[in-house]
Amino acid sequence: MQQDAEVSRYRLLGDPALMEQLRQTHPEMADAAQTNPARFAELLRQTHQMQEEAERERALLELDPYSIEAQRRIEEAIHQQAVLENLEHALEYSPEVFGRVTMLYRRPAPALLVHDHGGPQRGLPVRAGHAQGAPGVHRPREGRPAHPGARGRVPAGARAARECT
Numbered sequence: 289m290q291q292d293a294e295v296s297r298y299r300l301l302g303d304p305a306l307m308e309q310l311r312q313t314h315p316e317m318a319d320a321a322q323t324n325p326a327r328f329a330e331l332l333r334q335t336h337q338m339q340e341e342a343e344r345e346r347a348l349l350e351l352d353p354y355s356i357e358a359q360r361r362i363e364e365a366i367h368q369q370a371v372l373e374n375l376e377h378a379l380e381y382s383p384e385v386f387g388r389v390t391m392l393y394r395r396p397a398p399a400l401l402v403h404d405h406g407g408p409q410r411g412l413p414v415r416a417g418h419a420q421g422a423p424g425v426h427r428p429r430e431g432r433p434a435h436p437g438a439r440g441r442v443p444a445g446a447r448a449a450r451e452c453t
């Protein structure tokens with residue numbers, strides 16, 4: 289058993305990805321693998337004992353699944369599975385509950401107008417587009433305001449441009 293622990297320890301030390309995974313799941317065991325071989329062997333032995341005990345319990349439950357004790361343990365296992373699923377769901381969809389979240393805000397990008405040629409160009413406010421005679425900015429019909437908020441009539445230059453198109 290001691291030899292198996294040493295082989296496992298050397299394998300962990302030689303594989304950084306495996307060591308990182310162990311550090312996330314069992315940080316105490318990962319630290320022991322790097323600093324204290326005897327403690328690592330003890331933790332590995334305890335882990336194996338816990339796994340064997342869980343396997344024995346499962347085997348007993350399979351022998352008589354309708355006993356009261358088996359039903360209680362099955363209910364506990366189902367409850368524990370539901371708790372883990374809820375935790376996983378909460379971590380996925382509400383991570384802000386489990387830690388500090390810093391939001392980064394940025395100014396929104398200017399609107400893009402799609403022109404007849406299909407390429408995007410930087411958008412202009414409607415009034416500026418009308419005043420500058422920008423290509424692709426649709427001009428209102430003659431005699432109507434440029435847009436619902438405009439107060440005046442369409443300028444004469446816009447009438448001439450409208451007649452050309």
